[in-house]
Amino acid sequence: MNARIFLAGLLVAVAIADPRLAAAQDSQLVLRDAIARVLENNPNFRVYRLRRQALEGELQTAKLDPAWQLNAEVENFWGSGDLNGFNGSEWTLTLGRVVERGDKREARTGVVRHRQALIDAEQQVFELDLLSEAAARLIAVASEQARLEILQRSVELAISVLDEVNNRIAAGRSHVAERSRASAALAEAELAVESAEFAMESARFNLASLWGSTEPTFSNVSVNFLQVESVGSVQDLIDALEQSPVIAIFTSEARLREAELSLARAQQLADFSIGGGIRHAAEINDTAFVAEFSLPLQSRQRARGAMTTAQANLLRIDSEEAAALQKLRGRLLALDQQRQGAVNRFQSLQSNIIPQLQQAYEQTRQAYNSGLYDYLELGAAQRELLEAELELVAAATQAHQLRIEIERLSGQNYQPVSRATGGNQ
Numbered sequence: 001m002n003a004r005i006f007l008a009g010l011l012v013a014v015a016i017a018d019p020r021l022a023a024a025q026d027s028q029l030v031l032r033d034a035i036a037r038v039l040e041n042n043p044n045f046r047v048y049r050l051r052r053q054a055l056e057g058e059l060q061t062a063k064l065d066p067a068w069q070l071n072a073e074v075e076n077f078w079g080s081g082d083l084n085g086f087n088g089s090e091w092t093l094t095l096g097r098v099v100e101r102g103d104k105r106e107a108r109t110g111v112v113r114h115r116q117a118l119i120d121a122e123q124q125v126f127e128l129d130l131l132s133e134a135a136a137r138l139i140a141v142a143s144e145q146a147r148l149e150i151l152q153r154s155v156e157l158a159i160s161v162l163d164e165v166n167n168r169i170a171a172g173r174s175h176v177a178e179r180s181r182a183s184a185a186l187a188e189a190e191l192a193v194e195s196a197e198f199a200m201e202s203a204r205f206n207l208a209s210l211w212g213s214t215e216p217t218f219s220n221v222s223v224n225f226l227q228v229e230s231v232g233s234v235q236d237l238i239d240a241l242e243q244s245p246v247i248a249i250f251t252s253e254a255r256l257r258e259a260e261l262s263l264a265r266a267q268q269l270a271d272f273s274i275g276g277g278i279r280h281a282a283e284i285n286d287t288a289f290v291a292e293f294s295l296p297l298q299s300r301q302r303a304r305g306a307m308t309t310a311q312a313n314l315l316r317i318d319s320e321e322a323a324a325l326q327k328l329r330g331r332l333l334a335l336d337q338q339r340q341g342a343v344n345r346f347q348s349l350q351s352n353i354i355p356q357l358q359q360a361y362e363q364t365r366q367a368y369n370s371g372l373y374d375y376l377e378l379g380a381a382q383r384e385l386l387e388a389e390l391e392l393v394a395a396a397t398q399a400h401q402l403r404i405e406i407e408r409l410s411g412q413n414y415q416p417v418s419r420a421t422g423g424n425q
Contacts, residue, residue: 029207029218031138037211038134039127048123055116062108066098071275089282096275096292102266111263114256121252124245130210132408136401137207142225143397144200150389151193157382158186164369178375185379226392228346228399234336237410238329244411246328250321257317261310268307270296328409335409339402346395349388357385 039045070093077089162182168174208216241247275292364381367373407413 027219028222029138029141029220030222031135034134034138034207034210034221035131037213038130041211042130043212044126044130045123048119048126051119052116055112055119059109059112059116062112063105065105066100066271068095068097069275070095071277090279091282092277092279092290094275094277094290094292096273098271098273100271102269104263104266104271107259107263107266110259111256114252114259118249118252118256121245121249125249128245128408128411132404134207134210135404137203137210138221138223139225139397139400139404141200141203141207141221142223143393144196144203145220146225146393146396147390148193148196148200150386150393151189151196154382154386155186155189155193158182158189161365161378161382162186164365165375173371174375181375181379185382225400226350226396228343228396230343231339231403234332234406237406237412238332240412241325241328241332241410244328244409246409246411247321247325250317250324254314254317254321257310257314261307261314264306264310268304272296332406332409335402335406339399339406342395342399342402346392346399349392349395354385354388354392357381357388361385 073092073094075090075092162179162185165174165178165182169176169179204216204218205214207221208214208218272293272295277290278287279290280287361381361384364373364378368375368378
């Protein structure tokens with residue numbers, strides 16, 4: 001695992017990993033273990049490895065000088081008359097090679113090396129995307145886990161309410177119709193639990209599929225799901241976007257296009273061929289040395305098209321990088337606003353709304369037991385509390401998912417306010 005993979009894991013682990021990792025049970029899955037399984041088993045990493053191996057072969061070929069050529073030539077044989085057979089033949093044997101000009105070998109190897117660097121940049125983005133996806137799916141499991149716990153508590157409440165209704169009916173203080181309402185409420189709560197269990201299983205399978213598992217070996221996940229922190233200004237992430245893995249791809253591709261432009265310039269200088277050898281004339285039984293030299297003409301004009309293409313590709317990358325930066329800045333600002341809204345909603349529900357609804361439910365329940373309220377008021381108070389608790393889970397889920405997306409796009413850790421203001425990294 002390289003340093004960037006480790007860093008990318010920390011980007012999402014800082015906010016949501018349970019600090020009690022060592023105490024986690026075998027049936028619990030923590031983010032660190034999920035990331036390790038993904039990195040070990042995702043087949044795309046083998047694709048990148050094979051692409052590198054292919055470029056290693058191209059690099060070996062690019063480093064080679066032009067090969068020496070051995071040429072043999074026979075003239076004036078098997079003719080008619082005086083040239084019958086080999087009596088008047090001429091034999092020529094030469095050894096020659098192409099001499100490259102303009103550092104073409106360095107230009108060729110430079111192109112291949114920058115293609116390798118581009119693959120590295122692409123893999124870094126893929127790794128960050130994959131780790132972010134693992135964190136997002138882990139959060140989805142944690143979300144369904146929290147929903148299931150709330151709904152299971154609602155079943156317990158519905159059972160206790162049904163017992164109270166039965167006691168009131170037995171005491172003659174309530175109509176039997178309330179038993180039907182309470183029984184229906186219990187059935188609905190049990191149905192909601194069953195639905196939540198299916199959703200929980202689906203989220204578990206969805207997470208396990210990232211490492212190719214068809215049967216999850218964990219029963220739940222261990223994260224601080226209801227710890228939603230306010231974070232520092234997104235402007236710091238925007239200011240450092242040029243160092244993000246997404247933009248690093250454009251940087252690597254720009255260097256590749258520059259290398260291709262250098263190769264196109266080198267091709268403007270024509271290569272020439274030289275050689276030498278011996279020639280034997282059978283008719284006069286004499287042998288002499290021969291020399292060869294050849295130089296293609298109009299090579300500069302022939303390379304002009306490659307130059308135009310390379311220059312256009314280089315300018316295109318600059319424009320694409322500028323467009324990508326502009327799009328990322330706008331996207332990060334929008335995501336930050338959405339996350340702030342989710343955090344505010346979460347904090348309001350957690351610190352203000354839910355405590356009041358819990359108090360209202362307890363007061364309504366006491367009033368019901370005292371005969372001051374009927375079952376409709378009690379059921380309404382119970383539903384309001386349940387809806388608020390489920391809304392709290394939804395807000396936490398949205399805040400976590402948006403943070404993961406912000407870190408994925410920026411390639412950096414989105415520091416909580418406490419650490420950002422304290423200067424700790």
